[in-house]
Every structure is written in structure tokens, then in C-alpha cells.
Amino acid sequence: MNRYANSTTVTEFFLLGFPGVLPEYYAAVGTLLLFIFVILTVGNVFTIAFVSYEKSLQKPSYLIFCNLAAVDVAFGTTTMPKIIAKYLLKDETIAFHSCFIQMFFVHYLGNVTSFLLLIMAIDRFIAVCNPLRYSTLVTNHSMAIVCVVCWVIPVSWFVLILVQTAAVPYCDSNVITQCFCDQISISKLACGDLRSLILFCFSMAMFVLLGPLSFIIFSYIAIIITVLKMSNVQARYKTFSTCSPQLLIICLYYLPRCAVYANDIKGQMSVSTRIMLIMWYSLLPPLVNPIIFCFRTKEIREISCNQNQIPVCVAYLASKV
Template identity: 70%
Template sequence: MAENINSTQTLTTVTEFFLTGFPGVSPEFYPAVGLLLLLVYLILAGGNLFTIAFVFYEKNLQKPAYLIFCNLAAVDFAFGTATMPKIISKYLFKDETLSFYACFIQMFLIHYLGTVTSFLLLVMAIDRFIAICNPLRYPTIVTNQSAAVICVISWIIPICWMMVIILQSIALSYCNSNIIQHCYCDHNSINRLACGDAGGARMFAFIAAMIVLLGPLAFIIFSYVSIIIAVFKISNAQGKYKTFSTCSPQLLIICLYYLPRCAVYVLDVTVQMKIDARIMIVIWYSLFPPLVNPIIFCFRTKEIREALIKKLRKRRIKNLSG
């Protein structure tokens, strides 16, 4: 059960946190919401695991760009697995609490995986920038080995400062309330519950978030402006379409990740968002990209689409002949 401790009462240490979930959902609709979230998770997990397996199975798709896709799919799967099972169990089994340290582990995974995603989108933009703006040097600069190394670096770099943020948050006192007004444990929701001075921890986390968000975004904008300029310099209309179509899936994915996040940060600074509205927006931009990224990979990437159609045709011919 959730604890609400008044300031006039003896302060006690919080040992578990209570997730409120989606605002305004009546208990009678909990099973329906839980089943819907379970379906969303199964689609998310299946789509991203299929992307990884299909690229590794198809030898002709084992190229740097698709290796980056696989890393992004792995992050999307990990993010969904870190966030959704608990909120599904809340609505299906009324399991609404997380232990103190389990909540901070989830918080670490959420912000760590979000940071890795931002870095991988930067790597994706660099890959397209070199491929379109410097195509002659692309095969020597961007190889499977170099792509693998930079992807591994993208996974390793965020660990240090994420650990600093988590340790700062754990060190705070939590004694006033254990009710987290969210569907999962994130930094903003947890630090609001601190009964001590959390200003330093919040400022460090905010600066880190701005660096992670705006740093890669600045280069991504620069790279795609350069790509668009390079595309318009191509005289052949068919060549323009073909060149731009190679980077349109990445551009869609980048927009799905950055636009809503930037909107939330701007609204947080300029106006005081209602908790209900913020939860819905955060859940939307957290789960929608991992859900649709495999669809974008398969239907907007020509080589993957053609390889998938070829496999399906072979399977159909085999079944008919059998």
C-alpha cells in the first residue's frame, strides 16, 4: 500500500515506491488497459527482435548502416523490457509497488538507454552524412568494424555520468511520500519526493540531459542540412529521389525521438505542465518510436524490404510446390 506521511508525523524512511500509472483510469478498466499494454509490448519486442534476427540472418544486409539499425533495435527492446512489464503487472495483477533499489535500477536503465539512443541516432546521422556528402571515401571510413566500435562506445560512454546521477539521487532523503505520479521510475518523478535539498542533483541531471539531447541534435541538424544541400545539387530528379530515400527512414526515426522530447523540455521551462498531460506525452514519446521503428526499417528501407519480399516469395513457392 502507498504511504502518505504528514510533516507533523514522525518521519520514516521510504522502503518502496507506489506507481500511480495513467491518470484517471477507473479500476474497472484495469484489465483492458493491462491487456492493451501487453499487446503493445509483444509487438514492440517481436518487431525489434525480428529486425535484429533478420539483419544477422541475411548476409547481404550485414553492412554498417544496418549494424547501427540493429543496435537501435536492441536499445528499443531493452527500453520496453525495462519499463513495460511493471506497469502491465499493475493493471493486470494490481502489483503497484517497487522496492526502493528496484526503482532506482529502473531509473538508471530508462535514462541510460535513452542516452544510448541519442548517441546511436547521432551515429546514424554521421553514417548518412559521409555516405551522401563524401561517397568516394565512405567505403574506407565506414566499415563494419568501425561501425561496431563506435556503437560499442555509444553503449559505454553514458554509464559513468548515469551512475553519478543515480548515486546523487539515492543519497537524498525520501521520507515524505512514496507515491510516484508516473508509469515508471524516472529522475524527475523520484526527485520530487525528496524531503531534503535536491537542487544540486536536479541541476546536474538537467545539464546532463541538455548535453545528451542538444549536443547530438545540433550535429544531426547540421548533417541533414548538409545532406539536403547535397541532394539539391544533383541534377537528375531520379538521383535526387534515390539519394534522399536512403536517409528518409533515419530522418523519420530522429524526428520521432527528438521533437516530442524537445517540446516537453520547452513546456517545462515556459509553462507549468499538468502532471496528467506530462505523463501522457512522456509515455507517447517513450513507447511510440520503439513500436514503429521496425515498421520504418522494413517498409522504408529498400534493401530490407526487397530482402523480406524475396524471402516471403521463396517461402510461398516452396509451400505451393510442396
């Protein structure tokens, strides 16, 4: 006898969004989210176009920036239109299969981001701690291969997670306590026993989080030690200013993520706080990455100011649309 025979087939889910938001404030919240989405998309597309147009920026480190920008655009496009529609159009539902497709891209793109941040740390580690071998080890060709690997590696295990999660019957509540579909929120609605799948997903999340983060921490400690040993104050300042944008991005991404994962173990955080933290590391880094790259990177500032490249870049971008 099928133990799921009495379960109700769910055809759609409801996105809870931000708990406690009154209907009269839906338009304001939706407008704010739409504004964030537009700025996020335009800023990251502009970053890709700027680096693509300016030949002097086509270096390994900027190739990582472009890949991060591409991930940010893909993530925003995958997650934000539906939550914007909830608040602006009062469309709170998401189709069953659409939810699982969104779940796949949420976790897949999150893993790609984590691997790219790891590659960014390795790039800075080699540049600062082993500068004489940097041009030999880190080339555009080798960096392109590494970036492709970052995109390819997570596909297989997240396809497996997607298939296993979608195959379980869902019943009772179909309200997802989140602004988008993620594995933890969806699995709470399942009728079956998902403990083994949840354990596998959590172990994978810990591997993807702690693995890159451990090496990132190690690499930046090594960088700081190397910089402090420099006798030239100007060289020390230049090195710190080169690494600070990447370090800021890593902190914005990993600190709230660690808090959410720690909560998933202890379960002491309120639903609204968890949602806000997830939205923090999901939207804030993509939103500020172009600003950090463009205004904290001296090379980009000099090209933009001295050669007046921004209007030219806009025209170049328009020609590609």
C-alpha cells in the same frame, strides 16, 4: 544533529500510471500495454535476427539499426512489465531499490538511443555528402567500435547520478507521478535539498539532447542541400528515400522530448500531458522502428519478397532461443 532524523524511511514507491483512468478500465489499458510490449519486443528481435541471418545486410548502417533494436528491447523489458502489472494485476508498488535500478536504465538507455541516432545521422551525412570516402571511413569494424562507445560512455555519469539520488532520504509522499521511475519524478519525493543534483542532471540531459540534436539538424540540412543540387531526378529521389526512415525516427523521438524538457523549465504542462508525451517518445519509436526499417528500406523489402526470407528468419530466431 542529523537534519533528516525525522524523515520516514521509504521501502517502496507507488506508480501513478495514467492519471484519470478509472479502475473499470484497468484491464483494457493493461491489455493494450501488453499488446504494445509484445509487438515491440517481437518486432525488434526480428529485426536483429533478420540482419544477423542475411549476410548482405551486414553493413554499417544496419549495424546501427540492430543496436537501436537492442536498446528498444532493453528499454521495453525494463519499464513495461511493472506498469502492465499495475493495470492487469493491480500491483501498483515497486521496491525502493528496484525503482532506482529502473531509473538508471531509463536514462542510460535513453542516452544510448540519442548517441546512436547521432551516429545514424553522421552515417547518412558521409554517405550523401562525401560518398567517395564512405567505404573508407565507414566500415563494419569502425561502426562496431563507435556503437560500443555509445553503450559505454553514459555508464559512468549515470552510476554517479544513481548513487547520489538513492543516498538522499525520502519521506511524506511515495507516489511517483509517472509510468516508470525517472529522476525528475523521484527527486520530487526527496526530503533533502536536491537542487544541485537536479541542476546537474538537467544540464546533462540538455547536453545529451541538444548536442546530438544540433549535429543531426546540421547533417540533414547539409544532406538536403546536397540532394537539391543533384541534376539527376532519380538519384535525388533515391537519396531522399534512403534518408527518410532515419529522419522520421529522429522526429518521433526528439520532438516530444524537446517539449517535455521545455516544460521542465517553464512547468506549464499538466501532469497527464507530460506523462503522455514521455510515453510517446519512449514507446512509439521502438514500436514503429521495425516497421520503418523493414517497409521503408528498399533493400530489406526486396530480400523479404524475392527470397521469401521471413519464414527462414523465424526458424533461425527459434534456433537461437
